[in-house]
Amino acid sequence: MTTQPFTVADVMTKKVVAVLPGAEFKEIVATMERWKVSAVPVVEGESRVVGIVSEGDLILKEELHDHRLGLIEQLRRGDATAKAGSRRAEDLMTSPAVTVAPESSLPQAARLMAAHHVKRLPVVDESGTIQGIVSRSDLLKVFLRPDEDLAAEVRHDVVEHLFPLSHHLVEVLVEAGVVTLSGTVRDAALIPVAARLARAVEGVVDVRCELTAGAGA
Structure with missing residues (x-):
């Protein structure tokens, strides 16, 4: 296989809107509104990430506004109560922030988001910058890859790799990200392998495998 998998660096947004630890509540809200984002990293020094403030952190102030909590509820919701009474990023932020490295794979980033129930991740280098x-x-950007690019990659990295002698008998069609493999190959055992590898190509939505094995292939 010659094609390198997509990494976080390939799809991330390089222009990042961030705030400093001393940013005031209203400044954070205004920043989110201006840039149409639902969370901002908090950075200090030379852009080192120390936390992240999300809409969820900010909405606590509205949720608990004019709502007096009992002692038991204050103890149970200690962190939320503290954030509701805060007005600076360093007190509102979730820290340490869940981050991802530029060289991480897209599935790794997706698993991190799912595990931590977050919608975005700051991308940091080894120093935390x-x-x-x-x-x-x-x-999801990989699913915007043109069908012709997907077809070329499946043909080159899957079909020609697995079937060096009969690849010319295999047709690769891609429509709306769905790959159809048809034709005749020599080794029946490799047919499910071809389907699995084609499905693993980033940007492929699904695979229809209509390959058959034939002695004359």
């Missing part, structure tokens, strides 16, 4: 930000929508 922010390089970009990756969101759920960024991870």
Whole structure:
């Protein structure tokens, strides 16, 4: 296989909107509104990520506004109560932030988001310096790859690799990200392998495998 898998660096947004630890509540809200984002990294020093503030962190102030909690509920919701009474990023942020490396794969980023129930991840280098930000929508960018690019990759990296002697008998069609493999190959055992590898090509939505094995292939 010659094609390198897509990494976070390939799809991340490099222009990052961030705030400093001392940013005031209203400044954070205004920043989110201006740039149409639902969370912002908090950075200090030379853009080192120390936390992240999300709409969920900010909405606590509205949720608990004019609502007096009992002692038991205060203890149970200690972190939320503290955030509701805060007005600076360093007190509102979730820290440490869940981050991802630029060289991480897209499935790795997706698993991190799912495990931590977040919609975006700051992308940081080894020193913790922010390089970009990756969101759920960024991870879906691979599905915008042109059908002809997908067809070329499946043919070159899957069909020609698995069937060096009979690849000319295999047709690769891609429509709306769905790959159809048809034709005759020599080794029946490799047919499910071809389907699995084609499905693993980033940007492929589904695979229809209509390959058959024939002695004359």
